[in-house]
Amino acid sequence: MKKxxxxxxxxxxxxxxxxxxxxxxADNGYQVGDTARDFKLKNVDGKMVSMADYKDAxxxxxxxxxxxxxxxxxxxxxxxxxxxxxxxxxxxxxxxxPNDATASPKDSYADMQQRAKxxxxxxxxxxxxxxxxxxxxxxxxxxxxxxxxxxxxxxYKVAYIGTIDDNSRDASKVExxxxxxxxxxxxxxxxxxxxxxxxxxxxxxxxxx
Amino acid sequence: MQQxxxxxxxxxxxxxxxxxxxxxxxxxxxxxxxxxxxxxxVKVIKYKxxxxxxxxxxxxxxxxxxxxxxxxPCIKEMPYFEALTAQYKNQPVRVMLVSMDAAEDLEKxxxxxxxxxxxxxxxxxxxxxxxxxxxDKLEPKWSGAIPATMVFNNKRKQYEFVEKELSQEELQSxxxxxxx
Numbered sequence: 001m002k003k004x005x006x007x008x009x010x011x012x013x014x015x016x017x018x019x020x021x022x023x024x025x026a027d028n029g030y031q032v033g034d035t036a037r038d039f040k041l042k043n044v045d046g047k048m049v050s051m052a053d054y055k056d057a058x059x060x061x062x063x064x065x066x067x068x069x070x071x072x073x074x075x076x077x078x079x080x081x082x083x084x085x086x087x088x089x090x091x092x093x094x095x096x097x098p099n100d101a102t103a104s105p106k107d108s109y110a111d112m113q114q115r116a117k118x119x120x121x122x123x124x125x126x127x128x129x130x131x132x133x134x135x136x137x138x139x140x141x142x143x144x145x146x147x148x149x150x151x152x153x154x155x156y157k158v159a160y161i162g163t164i165d166d167n168s169r170d171a172s173k174v175e176x177x178x179x180x181x182x183x184x185x186x187x188x189x190x191x192x193x194x195x196x197x198x199x200x201x202x203x204x205x206x207x208x209x
Numbered sequence: 210m211q212q213x214x215x216x217x218x219x220x221x222x223x224x225x226x227x228x229x230x231x232x233x234x235x236x237x238x239x240x241x242x243x244x245x246x247x248x249x250x251v252k253v254i255k256y257k258x259x260x261x262x263x264x265x266x267x268x269x270x271x272x273x274x275x276x277x278x279x280x281x282p283c284i285k286e287m288p289y290f291e292a293l294t295a296q297y298k299n300q301p302v303r304v305m306l307v308s309m310d311a312a313e314d315l316e317k318x319x320x321x322x323x324x325x326x327x328x329x330x331x332x333x334x335x336x337x338x339x340x341x342x343x344x345d346k347l348e349p350k351w352s353g354a355i356p357a358t359m360v361f362n363n364k365r366k367q368y369e370f371v372e373k374e375l376s377q378e379e380l381q382s383x384x385x386x387x388x389x
Contacts, residue, residue, distance in 0.1 A: 070279040140372070141354035163353075166339035169311045176339065198344040200275075200309045203282060203354040203373065 029138005032195040036062070036148045036156040039133045041096065041126035042109070044116040049124045051094070051148075051156060058090030059149040059159070059186065061179070064139040066097045067115045068106045069202035071168050072142045076119055078164055078171055079143070082179060083123045089187050091147070093123040098134035098142065103205035131207060141201030145179055149186060159186055162197030249323050251332045253312060256343040259335055262305065263347065268364035269301040270387050275357045277309040278318045282374035283356040287326070289377040293384060294330040301389050304330040309355055312336040362387055 030036055043049045051060055063079055065072040083093035099107035109127050116125045128134050137146055147160035160182040165174045178197045185192045265271060274290050276283035287306070294304045306328065310319050315334055323332050337343055344351050348370050351357055357372040360383055367387045375383075 140352040144352075163341060166341060169313075169338065173338070176341075178341065197341045198351075198353045200277075200340045200344075200353045200355060202280065203356065205282075 029136065029140075030146065030158045030161070032158050032161055034158050036146065036158050037133075037136055038156065039096075039126075039128075041128055041133065043124045043126050044109075044113045044121070049094070049126055054092065056090065057092060057150065059147065059156070061086065061091055061093045061183070062137070062146040062148060063093055063095045063143055064098045064134060064137070064141075064146075064204070065095050065143040066099045066104070066107050066202075067111050068099065068104055069142040071199075071201050074168050075143050075164055080119070080122060082164070082183075085180075086183050086187075087123075089183075091183055091186070095121070095123055095125045096128050096133060097125065098128050098131060098139055099205040100131065100207035101129075103207060107205070131204075134204060139204060141199075141203060143201060147179065147182060147186070160192055160195050162195075163199035163201075168199060249328055249332060251308070251315060251319055251323055251334055253315065253334045253336050254307075256335070256337050256346075259307065259333075259343075259347065263359075263361070264363065266363055267301070268362065268389055269303050270360065270362045270367075270384070270389060272302065272304045272384065273307055273359045273361075274305070275307050275309055275355050277355060278314070278322045279310070280355050286356055286375050286380070287328075289375065289380045290330055291326075291328060292377070293380070297384075297388070302384065306330050306332045308332065308334040310334060360384070360387060362389060365389070 038051045040048050040050045051057070054060070061082055065075070065079065067073075079093055079095065086092070097107055097112055101108040105111075109129075112125055112127060115121075139146070143164065145160065145162060145164065146158055148156040149159045151157050160179065162178055164177070164179045165171075166176040166178065167174045178194060182192045182195065262271065262273065272290065272293060274283075274286075276287065278284075290304050290306060293302060308319050312334060319332075319334055340353055344353055348357075348359065350370060351372055354372055356374050357370070358375060358380075359368070359370045361368045365387075369383060369387070371379075371383075
């Protein structure tokens with residue numbers, strides 16, 4: 001084999017890294033305490049949905065999740081339960097699928113509609129087709145929760161960023177319900193003791209530039 | 210005298226046979242013991258052991274990739290890590306593939322996956338349920354999405370972390386940058 005021209009290979013590599021770095025969205029999303037922007041995204045029922053549409057809500061459990069990630073699937077029933085428990089208290093779930101349908105075909109709008117129907121989602125399941133909202137929030141994995149609280153001035157303050165609980169695998173073995181603890185504290189008007197949590201999840205499938 | 214010789218000969222034959230038998234037994238035992246060493250193993254570890262790897266003081270470039278059998282982009286980039294193992298054989302570059310699969314899936318999913326692909330890199334399974342208890346200790350920048358990869362040589366105080374799927378060019382350029 002011919003010996004490769006190393007400086008050239010190196011330069012090509014650097015160039016490639018540069019191009020790829022430019023294509024990857026910056027990792028500066030919201031932190032707890034920031035104001036979250038509203039959105040207008042297409043729900044599985046064909047209607048456009050914004051947080052502003054929910055006149056009586058005190059806040060939202062904005063959940064970036066999808067059809068394809070095994071962790072998201074494992075959490076589906078628990079996301080439904082979260083909605084059932086906290087929507088009556090003023091905090092409904094709004095699920096947003098952040099994945100690009102070309103990169104992840106089973107996350108297409110039609111597949112989302114199917115999944116929502118099959119699981120009988122009691123909450124909105126929106127398609128972030130341009131991935132603009134996902135980038136603005138700074139979601140990186142599925143599932144990824146942003147619990148926001150509506151302020152007196154109508155703004156949405158990020159109160160919690162993280163995971164649902166400590167056991168993605170087995171709901172019956174959960175010991176720490178991180179999201180519920182945060183929501184209970186919010187509902188009770190207390191400070192959230194653990195506003196940031198992490199979990200292993202699937203990467204978001206970004207649209208190729 | 211003749212009888213004595215006969216007994217002696219018998220004794221020698223007997224000793225030869227037992228020696229052969231011993232050798233055979235030893236060979237058999239060796240095969241039995243070492244067989245698993247030929248077949249790729251998956252070592253189940255706790256966070257403490259992962260921390261020890263992260264703090265390894267050697268002048269070795271560790272390439273630790275976090276993956277799972279259910280993670281498509283992880284599987285897509287895996288051949289690039291396997292290529293490193295082959296490429297830097299007998300050099301101080303060590304590729305470790307740390308699976309995030311559940312420990313319950315070790316026999317059913319992880320081991321068959323490793324066998325089927327005849328992975329040559331070290332394969333580990335991190336048996337921790339609540340990632341919230343350890344991710345920040347390992348790397349605060351990590352959101353928890355996989356694939357993710359950390360490259361380090363503690364002796365040379367080198368460290369790099371990436372939370373995304375790598376192309377072969379990207380991975381190669383990272384290794385070229387740090388390779389001892």
